[in-house]
Amino acid sequence: MSTETADGGNGGTVTVTQAAASEALDLIESEGLDTDQAGLRLFVQQGGCAGLSYGMRFDHEPELDDAVIEQHGLRVFVDPASRNYVGGSTLQYEGGLQGAGFHVENPNVVSECGCGESFRT
Structure with a gap:
């Protein structure tokens, strides 16, 4: 498990804004999860009219092969396959x-569907 950054296909990292971290931490705490261990999982899945879509959920802890991004007190978990899309x-x-x-906000996206729910890299 790596920490601090999640390298993507472009060698970049995932950045979390203060506002996103604050909101996610409030939601994690409201779910009764321990913010020292739990975090927000960011992943990419097949779907949508453009081919790929983002998913997010709270997890109790990271998987062994996850990258763990820790910014503004929030832990974000990114699996190896998703790292290729979100760097x-x-x-x-x-x-x-x-x-x-x-x-x-993903600089790797070359097109999005009209409703903005899916993308293609």
Whole structure:
């Protein structure tokens, strides 16, 4: 298991904004999970009209082969297959009139579907 950065296909890392970390930590604590061990899993899966989509969930602890990114007190777990797609990305939290949620700003994306739910690299 590596720590601090998750290298992607472009050699970049995953960055977590302060707002995303704060929101995720609040949610993890509200689930009754230990923030010293638990974290947010960021993964890429097949699906959507553009071919790939992001997934996120809370996990109690990382898997042995996960990269573990620790920023602003949040632990983010990224599996080896997903690292190839998310290197150089920034995990953000956006709020506003149109709704609030987590967003991955990924420089590896060459196209997205019209609704922004899936992508292609």
